[in-house]
Amino acid sequence: MIFIDTVNRITHLPEREAPTHFRRRRSRTDKDSLTLSEAAAHVQQITLSYENASNLTPTDSIIANMLEAVLQQLDDLNIHVEALSQIAPANNSWQLTLQTPPLSQADTGPSYASNVKELQKDKPFKRIELHLIGEDKTNKLCQLTFIQHHLSAPLQQALVQLPPKQTLHMPYSAHELELLPLHWVFEIDQDGEAEPLASLYETSTFKPADYTAQFNSLQIWFERQEDALPLLISDRRLGYVYLGNYEAYTSEEHAPEAGNITSGTLDTNA
Structure with a gap:
């Protein structure tokens, strides 16, 4: 089934199952700022597999939307x-x-809000003021920043030309929308493989997308306090795929046990 349909508005999505979060929690930040540690600048190889998927939540739906x-x-x-x-x-x-991207902010002190000028010196970025309109007329402001890494000329040009102020209607109320942070920093690159999900092509559940993604090797990551969370990739045959409900682990870490994944809560502050 289609996970997100911004026209037909999916209205029934799984809610949080429990207050215990499976995703690794680190020191908490202010709701309206995201800080990054110096260690986050190191590139690592991470692995995702079926054992470390958590249940999809309204937060996943909102991000994917x-x-x-x-x-x-x-x-x-x-x-x-x-x-x-x-x-x-x-x-x-x-x-x-x-491969995780090198995070753009390697300073342990400044928050996102006070470090925007530093971003501009390092990498080109696109900022969008997005108003999420809920079904109860809630108007939640989210300021999105897309930091560019190795983008093709067509994608870079298209990104720059996006309207700086936008509105998106959501099938959610203030209960879900007001929990979202104000500032969102995304890393967007085309350093991935053209067919990252080739191992799924021979499985019984494989069904190719009914469209062809224009931008191959695309990856979008969400910058958190001490790491980057993979959110979306493009695949030549499967199109654009959301994977923000997976807990990634590195080669130095042990894969989480399937029995431990009981909560579907996406932690945007970890």
């Missing part, structure tokens, strides 16, 4: 985002390996 709305302007209005956990089999027949 935001990214889909941006991609529809960059690529084509007919594209849509699928969730990896809804198209990949729940067995060990596959895994996904990614």
